[in-house]
Amino acid sequence: MPEIITEIKFLSKGLLREANIAAHREKRDYCIDPELLEKFPLDFIYYVTRFHYHKKNELRLFIKTPSNEILLLDVSITRYESLPSIIFFDNDTFDIKINDRPYPNHREWQETEVLKPVRKQAKFRKNVLQAYNNNCAVCNIKDERLLRAAHIVDVRDGGNDEINNGICLCVNHEIAFDRGLLQILDD
Numbered sequence: 001m002p003e004i005i006t007e008i009k010f011l012s013k014g015l016l017r018e019a020n021i022a023a024h025r026e027k028r029d030y031c032i033d034p035e036l037l038e039k040f041p042l043d044f045i046y047y048v049t050r051f052h053y054h055k056k057n058e059l060r061l062f063i064k065t066p067s068n069e070i071l072l073l074d075v076s077i078t079r080y081e082s083l084p085s086i087i088f089f090d091n092d093t094f095d096i097k098i099n100d101r102p103y104p105n106h107r108e109w110q111e112t113e114v115l116k117p118v119r120k121q122a123k124f125r126k127n128v129l130q131a132y133n134n135n136c137a138v139c140n141i142k143d144e145r146l147l148r149a150a151h152i153v154d155v156r157d158g159g160n161d162e163i164n165n166g167i168c169l170c171v172n173h174e175i176a177f178d179r180g181l182l183q184i185l186d187d
């Protein structure tokens with residue numbers, strides 16, 4: 001039996017929009033600008049790279065965007081627990097776990113996607129994924145929705161968007177890389 005390495009919560013764009021509307025309504029400290037949110041692509045997994053226990057019954061989520069920016073969003077613990085998750089196993093496979101939604105009338109949960117997906121995938125991502133044959137550099141994950149183009153030298157540290165400063169990593173390995181659990185050596 002494969003063993004679970006990690007479980008990562010994520011939001012679809014619809015779930016992100018719902019959580020953001022709720023955060024505004026519930027007057028939470030961190031919300032996302034709705035106009036900015038609408039510019040994000042539909043076909044993307046917005047995963048929670050980490051979270052803090054913020055206040056009683058509230059979590060502060062760190063959510064990664066397609067352009068590798070981190071958004072802060074405060075949600076109730078109930079909402080967080082209801083989010084779907086990706087479970088990574090030690091044999092390089094994964095599973096998607098959909099959790100029950102706690103709001104019985106489904107009113108808030110209707111995901112009517114009427115807006116056209118905004119296709120603004122960064123060129124960097126496209127080039128890096130191509131260079132790696134759509135395959136995580138560490139494991140065998142090939143699902144494009146789970147693949148990210150990470151910068152080897154962070155942009156904040158002067159890294160550029162050239163292909164050789166990019167590495168294709170799955171969500172799981174990107175988080176490991178971001179937290180310094182995974183290092184890339186010169187050779």
Ligand SMILES: [Zn+2]
Binds near residue numbers: 137138140141171
């Ligand atoms: Zn991987």
